[in-house]
Amino acid sequence: MAAIHAREGTPIEGDGLSRPAGATAPSRPLLQIEDLRTYFDTDRGIIKAVDGVSYEINPGEVLAVVGESGSGKSVTAMSIMGLVQSPPGRIASGAIRLAGEDLIGKSEREMLAIRGSRIAMIFQDPMTSLDPVFTIESQMAEAILQHRDVGGAEARDIAIEMLARVHIPDPARRLGAYPFELSGGLRQRVMIAMQLALRPSLLIADEPTTALDVTVQAQILSLLKEVQAEFNMAILLITHDFGVVQRIADRVAVMYAGRVMETASVRSIVETPRHPYTRALLSSRPRIGERGRLRAIPGTPPNLANPLPGCPFANRCAEVDDSCWIDVPRLRAVGPDRQVRCIREDSA
Numbered sequence: 301m302a303a304i305h306a307r308e309g310t311p312i313e314g315d316g317l318s319r320p321a322g323a324t325a326p327s328r329p330l331l332q333i334e335d336l337r338t339y340f341d342t343d344r345g346i347i348k349a350v351d352g353v354s355y356e357i358n359p360g361e362v363l364a365v366v367g368e369s370g371s372g373k374s375v376t377a378m379s380i381m382g383l384v385q386s387p388p389g390r391i392a393s394g395a396i397r398l399a400g401e402d403l404i405g406k407s408e409r410e411m412l413a414i415r416g417s418r419i420a421m422i423f424q425d426p427m428t429s430l431d432p433v434f435t436i437e438s439q440m441a442e443a444i445l446q447h448r449d450v451g452g453a454e455a456r457d458i459a460i461e462m463l464a465r466v467h468i469p470d471p472a473r474r475l476g477a478y479p480f481e482l483s484g485g486l487r488q489r490v491m492i493a494m495q496l497a498l499r500p501s502l503l504i505a506d507e508p509t510t511a512l513d514v515t516v517q518a519q520i521l522s523l524l525k526e527v528q529a530e531f532n533m534a535i536l537l538i539t540h541d542f543g544v545v546q547r548i549a550d551r552v553a554v555m556y557a558g559r560v561m562e563t564a565s566v567r568s569i570v571e572t573p574r575h576p577y578t579r580a581l582l583s584s585r586p587r588i589g590e591r592g593r594l595r596a597i598p599g600t601p602p603n604l605a606n607p608l609p610g611c612p613f614a615n616r617c618a619e620v621d622d623s624c625w626i627d628v629p630r631l632r633a634v635g636p637d638r639q640v641r642c643i644r645e646d647s648a
């Protein structure tokens with residue numbers, strides 16, 4: 301793979317949090333989510349999709365968010381982006397701070413500016429976020445012109461440079477292509493290039509490689525890791541795949557039924573999982589050579605509109621006892637870099 305030259309003087313704009321490689325992390329997290337609750341008002345009642353989520357991401361850090369389907373991973377991400385559709389959705393309470401500044405309550409106009417320049421997002425299927433009727437050039441140029449203080453010719457140069465950085469061959473020619481003319485892997489690269497051109501301090505990647513074949517998946521992950529290091533960009537990576545987690549994440553947040561059940565470093569999560577749900581997730585991993593989604597954990601997740609009292613995982617937990625059915629356990633710090641939501645940790 302061609303080496304990418306460190307770009308001189310590429311500060312991460314906006315929050316003053318850029319730091320030289322190797323420097324110790326500043327004490328303030330880039331993103332802090334505190335007790336976030338995002339609800340949907342539906343015919344079936346209030347669906348508490350996100351029900352007290354807290355996690356943090358430091359500048360330049362890769363946090364993987366894992367958990368079964370429906371656990372609230374994407375709704376949390378959409379809440380950060382200010383993209384939860386209302387109605388039926390609403391942020392009922394909590395805080396989402398970017399470099400200390402609360403994003404909840406910002407106007408649509410303010411969020412539009414933040415989304416372009418400080419937080420970027422890539423989705424599972426870039427076809428949904430690339431506009432089929434415009435060329436790559438017009439889409440990239442528009443985004444760059446909107447969010448960066450440059451003229452048209454410079455925007456084109458930036459677009460070409462970014463396409464080259466994500467290893468797209470013959471980038472000047474590709475600028476004239478329409479999204480449907482590109483393979484899935486190339487489209488995802490274009491999306492990444494487009495988001496990087498805006499120099500975000502946080503990239504949210506929601507299942508960015510799930511739709512791609514294994515080889516392309518590996519290439520995109522290497523690319524994300526490479527640009528993350530080069531731009532000192534933090535990544536919030538949503539995935540079902542522990543293989544992906546181990547390749548690129550620093551820390552993991554395990555979500556279940558709209559809550560974080562455990563957070564820790566990748567190594568701690570994989571080697572010494574503390575929450576019974578984390579253990580169940582790990583043992584449901586596909587075996588080597590058996591690609592794809594997690595195998596099912598026996599039982600079903602709770603009804604988010606009408607949950608039973610107690611721990612949301614109690615009905616499926618291998619270690620359940622009577623005390624688990626009383627209250628939802630608190631997310632509690634155990635050790636320097638781990639938090640666990642389990643009653644056993646309360647009494648430990």
Ligand SMILES: Nc1ncnc2c1ncn2[C@@H]1O[C@H](COP(=O)(O)OP(=O)(O)OP(=O)(O)O)[C@@H](O)[C@H]1O
Binds near residue numbers: 340349372604
């Ligand atoms: N517009 C909506 N109206 C009602 N319920 C919704 C809406 N959007 C999401 N939900 C519910 O919120 C819950 C969390 O959904 P979310 O998309 O965050 O799950 P996820 O963890 O990202 O799952 P997956 O791994 O399948 O992507 C689900 O129960 C979902 O049905």
Ligand SMILES: [Mg+2]
Binds near residue numbers: 373374375506
């Ligand atoms: Mg999702």
